[in-house]
Amino acid sequence: xxxPAEIRRIIPHRYPVLLVDRVxxxxxxxxxxxxxxxxxxEPCYAAMPEDADHAYPIGLLxxxxxxxxxxxxxxxxxxxDVLADKVELITGIRDVAFPRPVYPGDVVExxxxxxxxxxxAAILAGHSTVGGVRVLEIGSFTMARRGxxxxxxxxxxxx
Amino acid sequence: xxxxxxDGADPVFAGHYPGFxxxxxxxxxxxxxxxxxxxxxxxxxxxxxxxxxxxxxFPGDELTIETTLIDDADGVRCAAVVSCGADKVxxxxxxxxxxxx
Numbered sequence: 001x002x003x004p005a006e007i008r009r010i011i012p013h014r015y016p017v018l019l020v021d022r023v024x025x026x027x028x029x030x031x032x033x034x035x036x037x038x039x040x041x042e043p044c045y046a047a048m049p050e051d052a053d054h055a056y057p058i059g060l061l062x063x064x065x066x067x068x069x070x071x072x073x074x075x076x077x078x079x080x081d082v083l084a085d086k087v088e089l090i091t092g093i094r095d096v097a098f099p100r101p102v103y104p105g106d107v108v109e110x111x112x113x114x115x116x117x118x119x120x121a122a123i124l125a126g127h128s129t130v131g132g133v134r135v136l137e138i139g140s141f142t143m144a145r146r147g148x149x150x151x152x153x154x155x156x157x158x159x
Numbered sequence: 160x161x162x163x164x165x166d167g168a169d170p171v172f173a174g175h176y177p178g179f180x181x182x183x184x185x186x187x188x189x190x191x192x193x194x195x196x197x198x199x200x201x202x203x204x205x206x207x208x209x210x211x212x213x214x215x216x217f218p219g220d221e222l223t224i225e226t227t228l229i230d231d232a233d234g235v236r237c238a239a240v241v242s243c244g245a246d247k248v249x250x251x252x253x254x255x256x257x258x259x260x
Contacts, residue, residue, distance in 0.1 A: 012176045012177070014177055015174050016171065016173070017175045018174060043170065055203075058189060058192060058207070059183070059186045060189075062185040066185060081177070082178070082179050087176065087179065089184060089212070089215060090183075090185060091212055093207060093209070093210045095206075095208065095209075096207035097206050098203075098204055148179050151181070151215055
């Protein structure tokens, strides 16, 4: 089992968008299980009206699963700093289901499997559960590795 | 059609990534969802059927989101094209369904 410090040594994501708290199982190159605890104190809830449905945003849920996918892809080849290495970019995702919303207080367990790993790309799949109940299904998730130098915004665009 | 300015002051960029701010690709899905959810009362997002990400999004980009909503027997399908200027950023298909979570 590894926690936040070790996770930061493997992937480049940092506060406030490091969305994996713990890795509980890993078979390098094959599969990984990670936990993400959702709290009502997360920044996404700051501006939410009090009577709004507090379902955890799907973008953050997907990003949390995706970071678990990068952890598996980078387990034996850590990438803690994108400026010193390449960056994983999502290129496609298919057949994703959200069977049940996630709420503050939930601990999401992400399951990631490597379907195919190439030098500069990987295809993964998996699902997530809360208390054993499925909250997310990922049919296919594709990511590519790119050097930051080829990704810089076009000339004249200031970041 | 909806436009979204990607604010460089958003704290997300401090952590994604240090020294190289770039919007997480799946956040584009969230922007599409935010653009249509209020038009679909009583429905919740139940599937992301497909998304293709064609160009990264950087701080300061202004995204244009064009959506088409199609009713069918099981709910509503949302087909979205997201662009930044002349560049296509993403194509996204979401599904919304009625009923309890």
